[in-house]
Amino acid sequence: MSNLSEQQTDLQVQKGIRLAEDELVILIQSALDTGKYGDLEESQFRNLLRVSDTTDSVEVIKNFIRYQVGRDKKWGRGKGSLAEQIIEDIDGNIKKNAQIIAECCQSDYKPIWLELIRRYLGYGARHLKYLKDGKI
Secondary structure (H helix, E strand, O other): OOHHHHHHHHHHHHHHHHHHHHHHHHHHHHHHHHOEOOOOOHHHHHHHHHHHHOOOOHHHHHHHHHHHHHHOHHHOOOOOEHHHHHHHHHHHHHHHHHHHHHHHHOOOHHHHHHHHHHHHHHHHHHHHHHHHHHOO
16 A cells, blocks of 8 residues: 555545544543443543553453443443443444444444444543533
8 A cells, every 4th residue: 555545545444533522522421421440540530541551452441441330330340331331332332433433434344343442532532621620
C-alpha cells in the first residue's frame, strides 16, 4: 500500500472514530448513571484508563476490571453492576462500531476497538468526576 493510501485510510479511520464518539459518551454515562457500584473513586477509574493506554490487548483491560471486582465491591458485582456493563459495552456496541469502521476503511478492527475503548473510558473518568464533585 502506498504512503498516500495509508494516510487516506488513517484519516477515514479517525473520522469514523470521531463519528462514534457521541455513542461512546452516551454508553459510559448510562453505565455510570444506572449501573450498581459502590464508592468508586476517580483514581480507581483512572487506573483502568491507564491500563487501557498501556496495553494493546482488550482481554488485559477486561482482566483488570475483573481483578478490581475481586478486590472490593466498589465496581459492583454481578448482573447490573458497573463492571459488568463496561465489559458488555466493550464486547458489544464498542466492538460492533470498531468492526463497522474497519469494514468501511478496509482496515484491521482491533486497533480501532482499542482506541474506542480508551475514549469510552476517558469519557467515563470525566463523567465520574462530574457525578462525584460537579453535580449542578
